[in-house]
Amino acid sequence: MNAKKKRRLAFAAALVAVGAVLAVIVVYGLGQNTMYFRSPTDIAEHRIQPGVSIRLGGLVQQGSVAHGKGAEVRFAITDGKSTVPVNFSGVLPALFREGQGVVTTGALNETGTFVANEVLAKHDEKYMPPEVVDSLKRSGRWKEGGV
Amino acid sequence: MTGELGQIAVCFALALSLVMSGAGLWGARADQAASRSIANGAAMGMLVFTALAFGVLTYAFIVSDFSVALVSSHSHTTKPLIYKISGVWGNHEGSMLLWVLVLAIYAALVAALQRGGDRLTSAALGVQGLMAAAFFLFLLFTSNPFARLDPMPFEGNGLTPLLQDIGLALHPPMLYAGYVGLSASFSYAAAALMVGEEGWARAARPFMLIAWIALTAGIALGSWWAYYELGWGGFWFWDPVENASLMPWLIATALLHSALATERSGAFRTWTLLLAIGGFSMSLIGTFLVRSGLTSSVHAFASDPTRGFFIMVLIALAIGGALALFAWRAPTLKGGAAFEPVSRETTLLLNNVFLIASCACVFVGTLYPLVLEAFNGTKISVGPPYYMLTFSPIFFALLLLVPLGPKLGWKRGDLKAAWRSLYPALGLAAVAAIAVLALITPRGLTAALAFAVAGWLIGASILDVRSRKGARASAFAAALAHAGLGVTLLGVTGATAWRSEALTVMAPGEIITVGPYRLRFDGVTEVKGPNYVADQARIALMDGDRVKTMLRPEQRFYTAEGQSVADTAIRTTGLRDLYLALGDNRGNGRYAIRVYVSPLAPLIWLGALVMALGGMLSLWGRVRVGARASASETVAAE
Numbered sequence: 001m002n003a004k005k006k007r008r009l010a011f012a013a014a015l016v017a018v019g020a021v022l023a024v025i026v027v028y029g030l031g032q033n034t035m036y037f038r039s040p041t042d043i044a045e046h047r048i049q050p051g052v053s054i055r056l057g058g059l060v061q062q063g064s065v066a067h068g069k070g071a072e073v074r075f076a077i078t079d080g081k082s083t084v085p086v087n088f089s090g091v092l093p094a095l096f097r098e099g100q101g102v103v104t105t106g107a108l109n110e111t112g113t114f115v116a117n118e119v120l121a122k123h124d125e126k127y128m129p130p131e132v133v134d135s136l137k138r139s140g141r142w143k144e145g146g147v
Numbered sequence: 148m149t150g151e152l153g154q155i156a157v158c159f160a161l162a163l164s165l166v167m168s169g170a171g172l173w174g175a176r177a178d179q180a181a182s183r184s185i186a187n188g189a190a191m192g193m194l195v196f197t198a199l200a201f202g203v204l205t206y207a208f209i210v211s212d213f214s215v216a217l218v219s220s221h222s223h224t225t226k227p228l229i230y231k232i233s234g235v236w237g238n239h240e241g242s243m244l245l246w247v248l249v250l251a252i253y254a255a256l257v258a259a260l261q262r263g264g265d266r267l268t269s270a271a272l273g274v275q276g277l278m279a280a281a282f283f284l285f286l287l288f289t290s291n292p293f294a295r296l297d298p299m300p301f302e303g304n305g306l307t308p309l310l311q312d313i314g315l316a317l318h319p320p321m322l323y324a325g326y327v328g329l330s331a332s333f334s335y336a337a338a339a340l341m342v343g344e345e346g347w348a349r350a351a352r353p354f355m356l357i358a359w360i361a362l363t364a365g366i367a368l369g370s371w372w373a374y375y376e377l378g379w380g381g382f383w384f385w386d387p388v389e390n391a392s393l394m395p396w397l398i399a400t401a402l403l404h405s406a407l408a409t410e411r412s413g414a415f416r417t418w419t420l421l422l423a424i425g426g427f428s429m430s431l432i433g434t435f436l437v438r439s440g441l442t443s444s445v446h447a448f449a450s451d452p453t454r455g456f457f458i459m460v461l462i463a464l465a466i467g468g469a470l471a472l473f474a475w476r477a478p479t480l481k482g483g484a485a486f487e488p489v490s491r492e493t494t495l496l497l498n499n500v501f502l503i504a505s506c507a508c509v510f511v512g513t514l515y516p517l518v519l520e521a522f523n524g525t526k527i528s529v530g531p532p533y534y535m536l537t538f539s540p541i542f543f544a545l546l547l548l549v550p551l552g553p554k555l556g557w558k559r560g561d562l563k564a565a566w567r568s569l570y571p572a573l574g575l576a577a578v579a580a581i582a583v584l585a586l587i588t589p590r591g592l593t594a595a596l597a598f599a600v601a602g603w604l605i606g607a608s609i610l611d612v613r614s615r616k617g618a619r620a621s622a623f624a625a626a627l628a629h630a631g632l633g634v635t636l637l638g639v640t641g642a643t644a645w646r647s648e649a650l651t652v653m654a655p656g657e658i659i660t661v662g663p664y665r666l667r668f669d670g671v672t673e674v675k676g677p678n679y680v681a682d683q684a685r686i687a688l689m690d691g692d693r694v695k696t697m698l699r700p701e702q703r704f705y706t707a708e709g710q711s712v713a714d715t716a717i718r719t720t721g722l723r724d725l726y727l728a729l730g731d732n733r734g735n736g737r738y739a740i741r742v743y744v745s746p747l748a749p750l751i752w753l754g755a756l757v758m759a760l761g762g763m764l765s766l767w768g769r770v771r772v773g774a775r776a777s778a779s780e781t782v783a784a785e
Contacts, residue, residue, distance in 0.1 A: 022504050025537050026511050033533035034516075037526035055528060067733055071652050090650045091730030091739040134526075 035105065039135030043108070044082035050108045056084060056116075057103040058135060065098055077102065077114070081139040088116040150215045150293040153203035157244075157293075160196035160251065161283035163189045164276045167254065171273025175266050175342050183264040186272045190251075190258035193279065197251040201235075201244055204292055208235050213303055216296040217241060223305035223707045225678040233316030234306045239438060239454070240292035242319060246434075247282045249320075249327040253354065254279060257331055260353070267347055270338030271331070278330060281461050289454045305707035308679070314372030322365030322392055326430040328358025329399060333427035336420045337469055340476040348409040348419060353769050355403055358426075360762035362396045367755035378713035378728035380743035382642060382751055385531045390513040391433030394506050398426040401502040404495050412557045413484035414492045417477045418499070424469045429506075431462045436513070487559040494552035501545035508537035546600050546636065549629050550607030568614070572606030587645065594644040597636055604633030621768020628761030635754025641747025642724075649742045652733050658689070662744035664725055665689040666698075671729070671738055679703040681714070684729045684738060688718065700729040700740075724748045 037055045038048060048054065061083055064076035072089045075098075086104060096102065096119065106116035167189035174183035204217070208231045213219040221238040222231055236245040254275045261268035286292070309315070331354035339347035369392065374382040383389060402422040408414040435458045486492035512529045519525050550572055554565035579602035583595040608630035615622050647662045655670035669685040681701040687694040701714040716727045723746045730739030 018500060018504065022507060026508055029508075029533045029536040030511070030515060030529065033530050033536065034527045035530055037528070055526075071650050071739055091728075091741050093731075096731060 037103075039079045039138070040077055040082040040084045041079055041135070041139055043084055043114075048108060050110050053105065053107050055103055055105050056086070056114055057101070058084075060096070060098050060100050060102055062098045077104070079135045079139040084114050085112075086114045086116050088119055090117070090119070092119055149203050149207055149212060150295060153200045153207075154291070154293045156196045156200035156203065157283060157287060160193050160200065160247075161280060161287065163193040163196060164279035164283055166276075167193060168273045168276030168280060171269050171271070171276055173273075174264070174269035175273065175338070177266065179269075180264065183266075183269040186269055186276070187258040187261065187264065189276070190254040190272055193276075194251040194255040197244075197248050200293075201248045204241060204244060205232060205235050208232060211303065213301070214295060214297070214299040215292075216294045217292050219296050219300050219303045221306050222303040223678065224302060225707065226306060226311070227677055229313070229316060230306060230311045233310070236319050237306050237310040237315075240286075240290040242323075242438075243282070243286050243290050244292050245320065246323055246327060247279060247286060249323045250275070250279050250282060250330060253327060253331045257334070257354070266342045267335070267338050267350060270341045271334040271350075274334040274337045275330065278334070278465065281464070285454075285457050285461065289457050302707075305678075305705065308703065308705040308708055308710050308712040309376065311678075311705075312372065312376055314368055314376065318365060318368040318372060321361055321368055325358050325360075325362030325365050325392075325399070326395060326433065328354055328361055329395060329423075329427040329430050332358065332402065332423040333465075333469065336423035337472060339420060340472050340480075344416060344420065344480055348406045351423065352406060352410065353766060355399065355406060355423075356762055356766040356769070359396075359399045359403055360759050360766065362392070362399055363755055363759045363762065366392050366396055367752050367759075371752050374748075375715050375717055376713070378715050378741065380646065380648060380726050380728075380741065380745065382639075382748070385512070385529075385534045387513050388437050390509050391436045394509055394513075395426055395429040395433055397502050397506040397509070398422060398429050401499045401506075402426050404498050404502075408492050408495045409483075412486065412492060414486055415496070415499075416483045417473075417480055418483070420477070420480075421473060422499075424466070424473060428462070428466045428469075431458075431465060435459060435462055484558075486557070489555065489562045490560045491552055491555045491557050493560075494548060494555060497548055498545065498552065501541055501548070505538050505541040505545070508534070508541065512537070543600065546604060546632065549604055549632065553607075553611055553625055553629075568610065569607055572603050572610055575606035576600065576603040578602065591644050594640050597640040597644075601633040601636040601640070604636070605630050608633070619768060621764055621771070624761045624765035624768065626761070627764060628758045631754045631757030631759075631761055633754070634750050634757055638747045638750030638752070638754055642745040642751060645746045647744045650730075650739070651742075652737050652739050654735070654737045659742070661742045664742075664744060666727075666742065667694075668738070668740065670736060671732075674701070676703065678707060679705045682729065682732070684727075684740070686716070686727055686740070688725070698725075698727050700727040702729045719749055721749055722747060 035053050035055050037057060040056070040058050042048070043056070056077055058077040058079045061076040061078045064074075066074045068074060070089070071091065072087070073092060074085065074087055076083050076085050078084075086106075088104070088106075093102075103120045104114065104116040105118045105120075106114055109115050167186050170182045170189060171186035173179055174181075174186050176182075204215075206212075207215045207218050208222050209228065211218065211222060211224045211231070213222075217238060217240050221241070222234045226234065234241075236242040254272060257268060257271055257275060261272075332351045335347050335351035335354070366389075369389065370382050373384065373389075374380070402419065402425075405415050405419045405422050409416055409419040435455070438454070438458065512533050516527050516529055519527060550569055551565060554560075554568055555562070576599040580595040580599035583598045584590055587594070608626040611626040611629075612623050649659060649661045651659060653659065653668040655668060658665060658667045660666075665688070667687040667689055669687055671682050671684045674681050674683045681703040683699050683701045686698045686700065688696045688698060696718065698716040698718060700716040702711060703714055704711045713728050718725045723744065726741075726743040726745060728741040730741060732738055
């Protein structure tokens, strides 16, 4: 084997090694850090581990919003079929209203309450997060052109 | 009438782009000099007609001509003039017109910089013409910006308020200048594969630099906008749309470095070609991600599947075609020049490995959710921790390596000497790390490490400038760009590791202390803007019992659009930001308020500016050298 071939081989081996390390990091990273989107019905029908971070989306149930002390807020998210109570401490988006579509991130606690660390509502009165639209369609509560 | 004029201009531009591609590709033959001048002329003509179409659309927005459907659905008479103009590209159709305008500008630049008209540039114009034609067809058939609306409405629907902002008025043109700028390198690479690659890296260099500068500035603008407009105090969210702009930047950075080696020492010949193809491919994929509506964000204008399909076909043709050309022609090219394991080439090789690896991490994190959803309908999102785990360590390793490169010689370097000359930078790194550990509580190892690396980068850049005393200004370009990286790293570290925040509900008269600041909430009043009403909070920054200054974060409601947007109040010392955002009304005059104190945050964007300045310095050097070369040619001819 001449010097040039040897160098090529070493280079290819190094490349494969780098690629393998990269693949391991990426796969591990994805395994640790993906968050599933769940609708209230998903939560009612499947048992979802408390403490696992998920995104929960749906409509803010009419008449459910109650302010606690400090920055605490309690409300419920519904897809028309099932409802999940939510606790949140923080600042709500400006267009957070009852009946509005929202997506929250957080985890269920032992009592089945969703503890949110982030509440997202879009800045648009007419906007509905696509995940929420899908879950409303699945629960049969979606009406074209408004809810 | 104006609308039709715009439409006709687009049709003419399309015809000229076809002429340009035909004449350009034909002119790549050795004996077809006449064809080359036709391609040149067509490039100029295409620019004129595209600019005309863009001008017509801009005029329609300025005078609120609601008979043009696009204007009526994205503008409003009450909008301030600047946002009427920026509204031109604040929608899908208009932004695609801007895209082809930038493409036409680059084609004209390629033609103008081509002195005498060589085969390489002619073929590059041909490729550029093909792409332009594809985008003009896309514009005419799926996204006509000049479509009419009958009957004409009295009032428009307005522009998404988030886009009514100076940062976002400038961000898209800047980013497009970068995205599309990579098309010039792409065209040159394809041309090099057709007619032989001698000198292509030199010819394409100015375009790589322009694209890189524009991408750097565009990303910085976007991040700055997200910082002050979204009200979350963050500057980077690893949102798919942000990633779509980061990926081309990473590849463009790799390309700049690899092309330097190709130009100076003949190394990485085929690899550089592949990178030039990859860079623009990332731009196209980014455009597709952003425009197809696959990701939900302010950027997703189109949810029309035919558009997504068309762009997908376009991407497949461009990338597939270029890669096929590469596979066919690359084996015939001369292999890269050899170099010793200890040499500048090796550091540039590692630079490329790290940049490509970090780009791969972003790529997977961005596309995995889309693929998974298409595959089995599962909806997931990949959060920032993924990127912290994958992207950050790789990029960190890259930064460690940066100072070494410029100290090593081409072909064969002296590692010991390079290392020794960097001792002062190592000293600065140690001082920075120790200072962080000693002075700042709570102690953070990551922050100390990051400061050490920033010190290492900035120190090495200073050394580099000192060692080249008396050299041309452009010799300092790399030092400046590398120092900019260090400055940005300082900002990122400060704003993430030492940020303090308070999320509270305050009643009028209440006082809170956040970091070194005492703040008193004085209540909320309603104020009227030109096209919005706002709840404006008055928050006093206190110095003892004295009011030092009044800060006024707002929550604006845009009546025409029915949307609400936060307007933060930021007070900066240049080294620390006090950041206030007004939240929701909690009754009895009480409001939720967010306060962030972000040390060093302004350095994030200052660093990006320094990087861009480094790019400009390098570009300026090129232009001067180019001018001198052409001057001496003229002298020689006489």
